[in-house]
Amino acid sequence: MRLGVNVDHVATIREARGGLEPDPVTAAHIAELAGAETIVCHLREDRRHINDRDVRLLRETIKTRLDLEMAATEEIIAIALDIIPDLVTLVPERRKELTTEAGLDIIGNRKSLQTTISRFHKKDIAVSLFLDPVEEYIRLARDIDADFIEIHTGEFANARTFEEAEEHLAGIRTAAELARSLDLGVNAGHGLNYSNIKPIIEIPQIEEVSIGHAIVSRAIFTGFERAVREMTELLHRFSLRDNETVTED
Numbered sequence: 001m002r003l004g005v006n007v008d009h010v011a012t013i014r015e016a017r018g019g020l021e022p023d024p025v026t027a028a029h030i031a032e033l034a035g036a037e038t039i040v041c042h043l044r045e046d047r048r049h050i051n052d053r054d055v056r057l058l059r060e061t062i063k064t065r066l067d068l069e070m071a072a073t074e075e076i077i078a079i080a081l082d083i084i085p086d087l088v089t090l091v092p093e094r095r096k097e098l099t100t101e102a103g104l105d106i107i108g109n110r111k112s113l114q115t116t117i118s119r120f121h122k123k124d125i126a127v128s129l130f131l132d133p134v135e136e137y138i139r140l141a142r143d144i145d146a147d148f149i150e151i152h153t154g155e156f157a158n159a160r161t162f163e164e165a166e167e168h169l170a171g172i173r174t175a176a177e178l179a180r181s182l183d184l185g186v187n188a189g190h191g192l193n194y195s196n197i198k199p200i201i202e203i204p205q206i207e208e209v210s211i212g213h214a215i216v217s218r219a220i221f222t223g224f225e226r227a228v229r230e231m232t233e234l235l236h237r238f239s240l241r242d243n244e245t246v247t248e249d
């Protein structure tokens with residue numbers, strides 16, 4: 001399983017003072033040195049953290065892959081078509097939200113999403129759809145020609161009891177299996193951290209996790225490189241090969 005490091009919240013700290021530091025581009029380079037295989041950033045319509053300069057510099061300077069999270073609005077689509085990320089992850093966006101709160105409304109936006117996906121495909125840009133783990137949504141993602149889904153793990157991460165977490169995990173497992181069987185790539189993210197990541201890593205169909213807040217939070221105390229390395233170590237320790245099964249410690 002690969003680690004995608006989301007550097008949005010490095011930019012959040014920069015924007016708290018409106019200056020130049022800390023620079024999310026520097027964070028991305030350090031993350032790569034520490035084992036990140038993808039750099040993720042979300043260019044929001046309100047530019048609350050990542051800005052146009054960040055995306056351009058990330059594209060020009062990172063040596064791994066760039067996953068651009070974005071809402072499917074005309075302005076951001078035009079920027080993405082110009083920058084050419086390795087992967088575009090389409091997410092819903094609401095101005096007042098603190099962070100992305102749910103997966104895409106793929107049923108309501110089916111036609112426009114399909115058109116957006118085909119525009120990206122014309123430039124050979126792969127597209128991932130951020131979805132809640134619901135069978136109908138995953139089948140629709142296949143129908144409208146998405147390449148990947150990113151399973152929204154926020155509900156699992158926010159679960160208050162073990163039983164609730166297990167219930168969400170079961171849904172995530174089923175969604176990951178279905179997506180793979182339909183030949184979709186499978187990523188996962190939102191709310192993942194050092195304590196809750198293990199059962200997600202153990203789902204063999206998930207190729208990549210996208211993690212931001214937990215890594216930036218830990219980095220404040222340990223440094224960015226160590227925070228990323230500790231997460232990559234967990235990924236290596238708990239990743240299962242396809243034919244392995246989970247055994248209790």
Ligand code: PXP
Nearest residue numbers: 100130189190191210211212213
């Ligand atoms: N995946 C998506 C689609 C997101 O919107 C976010 C938040 O920017 C993340 C992953 C990372 O979430 P977190 O910051 O909670 O790790």
